[in-house]
Amino acid sequence: MDDLYRPSARGLATLAVAMLAHPAANATLKDDIGYTALSGMLGASLPDGEVAVFQIEANENEQNWIADSSNPDFAGKTIVGLSAPPSPAPSSHATGVGRSFYGNTVSTSPGITDIGAHSVIGWLFEHLAPGTVKTTPPIVTHRRVANHSWVGGGLVDASGNLSPEDTSSMLRHADWVSDVDELVQVYGANNSSNDRVFMSTALNGITAGVTDATHSDGVVALDDIYVAGRPALHLVTPVATTSSSTPTIASAAALLIDAAQQNPSWSESTTSNRQGTPIYNAERGETIKAALMAGASRITYNTTMMGDIVDYREDAANRTDNGLDWRYGAGQLNMLRSYQILAAGESASAEDDGVGNLGFTGFDHDDKFGGHMGSNTIATYDLGTTNISIDLHVALVWNLAVTGAQNNTSQFDESAQLHNLDLELIDVGAGDAIVAASTSSIANTENIWITLEPYTHYQLRVTRAAGQSNFAWDYSIAWSEAPATTFFGNVPLPFWSLIFFAICLAKFGVRAKTL
Template sequence: MKKRKALTWYVTAVMCYCSLAHAAYQDDIGYTQLATELGAATPDGSGVAVTQVEAETGDGEFSPNKPGASTLSGKVFVAGSTGSTDYSPHAFGVASLFYGNFDSIAPGITNIKYFSAEGWAQGDFLRAGEVVVPDYTTHDSRVANHSWIGFLEDPDTEVYDRPLTLEAVQRLDWVIATDDYIHVAGVNNGSSSYPLNMEAFNTITVGNLSGTTSTVTSALLEGGGNPYVEGRIIPLLVATNSATSNATPVISAAAALLVETADANPAFSLNRSHANASRANQTIYDGATSEAIKAILMAGASRIAINQQTDDTYTLATVSATTPDPNGLDYRFGAGVLNIYNSYHILASGEVDSDEDDGGGSGSIDATYGWDYDESFGDLGDNSTATYRFSLAETLMFMSTLTWNADIDIDQLATVSPTPDSAATLYDLDLALYDVTGGSNTLVSESASSTQNTETIWTTLLGGRDYELRVTTTSSNFEWDYAVAWRTEALVVPEPGSLAMLILAGIGGTMRRGDRRY
């Protein structure tokens, strides 16, 4: 067993220094439409504490708190890691989009804890390399942003330490599943894989519309019985910002906006909460669970997006699943472009039980917007099939995403470090849509990956028909939770001449302690 030395393991990180996107990005993601509709009632992240993790610059800076910056006026910062107190330009740029007063969609966020990536991965939070459980958030943070990527190295050889990196990834997955502490992680602007954060199952991974970012995972552990296999789809979502460092805090802000909405409206979650659910003794409503937020964001995503951040032009970017995975995601863009208008309305439509959980009800849903969180699914739970019934009067596009977390055996991780084996169990859940008109049972579409923890359906449904959305499982001897979200929209046929894919340049590079990057 290799014992950890104080701060000798370090994170190799890739960062992108980019100017802030014009506020037109808010038009791209449906925020302007939402704010116009809700007016003064538009959620802004108020009351949601957050965390920002940053790779250190060459001079050791990682603080987002730029002195005198008006966009950070009223914000309260708490350092989670020791080191330089000087601000990092990269961290400040991320902060401006995450919770800044002028550029963020969640400017109501005021309480921020920030870490260096090195400290967060090791002794300050995840405690990789130690035989103890990860820390918990005494700051009450609900959403964490990671606009950096990396891996852990052996301090003596400076060689990638795969077992310790796997341990850190599994610790992150455990924190998310245990505390419903939502972590949003950017993928590499280039094609290389940096496993820490972006290859965790339970994170929300973020890319951009360039189509050149990392698209699949590497193999964190070879051999059978290991769910961290090569080829899993990343990212899950994209935003129209030019680099993943800027796209990621936009998704984080959207997650915080939804958490605020769920907390402020218990009825949206059928008044179901999990008191003291997290190790920080937070009350988590169904709509604010890590599974529900991920499902609602993914189901709300736009498969066709207009990027309005160029000077004079409107470039249509099609995000159709031209290279789909068995879980229904596009290899480049995941579920599509963030659309907070859709996601807000999915959440606000209210939780709806499946037929099996409805106490003898019909399991009938409104297909326009909806979602469900099932805390006891599986053959050891309340049900191992969940059915949601609906009818359509007209032909529409139908989107649905099913999400669940990987189950991590923390006792294994907290006993031997680094653990030689995977401590994760990935239950196999599937999502299928059937036409049941007149007693028929015709499969229309399905998402049935065996290696990933999301399933997504995106298909055209004919009007005048009856349908069933079904969640099933091939796993046994388990009880676990999932969330599923859905919506419909009118068919959109873009003009053929406007289907030019937006290509944006990313900046990537490797940085170690002592290197400089400007």
């Protein structure tokens, strides 16, 4: 018989949230994360993020966890409380987070109208692990994005001590749901300190930080799957707290999912989640995560005055083994570039009958890789030749494989395997020399950021890392080009305009003096 599975959760707390008073207050943020540029490019065709979502909140004042549905920014939306007992009253924290996630004026996905709200305890013990035993499968859902603006230390035993076994068990349930339900889960890193990193330790989600790097960046060591030394952060945004950053990224994910649904030609095939909903490759969880990471800005000049990235990976101490920066993950959210990655369309590897000269922006979802069942162990993406020097951003993403409840069985199997993939950039003209590589053995993303030489033929190569038996697993890879890193090439338009204006004034002054 299974042990009773109702341990207590340790250190649950909301993350401080910066309340947004009106649309103008968020205008510069939308500039800095690429939304304004995306809106300008697409005009009336801009997706509005019309997907169903979850919002999970810790109790405020020990009881309230749901957003205020009477807030004018939620007009036309249905916010349904899914946890028991119901929230006695609205939570100001949940309301602020909701405005950034799905608000009509503040968020980047105002088309979200179907919101399922959970308390943290309800989410953990009613959705992820319902009932009282570990083997109960999570609840099936049609929702596609989940926002977690809360932190916790993990699950504890009767003595109040951290239970690594129970904490790992809950993370495996969460990671399985991300995979089989195609649920993009965005978790907030803790503000300031490195404690309370419960859900940041999950492998299949996206962990959000802030651009000024006042957040935690680590994970809790639990077992041979959730190990120490792995970077937690994936993306940052230029806001005051991680509670605001998390829904900003979740809202961007919803917009990208909506865009992929509206443009089926971007994808070469589909899958289905447990709900039976067809999922295009461009909207799969790994693809959305890869597009967000490959699209992120590594150098920023923000208008929000909430920090900037100016020395990405310059110091060896800030470099992670999988090509990220401990402080910023893949960098700052850039919705324009992430959208462009998906809009470039899916391109198969050469081993899967893909063509050459793919270009320097695009993505692929390989549904079967690793050597088992005839799948390939090498995947080559021939990007072609660039005539100018450009920056290349690449993200390879795959999920932790949790056995879970296969074939809709009523028993949840917690066994899991983290496959190991490597990522390389090849100079074809130099005898297939490896010019950059990402080869972590404990993470499930590999990343490359490099300035490419002009008139050079490049390929990306995904390989099964040495020392593994054959397996068949899926991954997504996304790549994006950007102007070679210079000051002017990365300045947002409003600031660039000021510089240009200043230069014009300076020239006018010189000319006036010579008349």
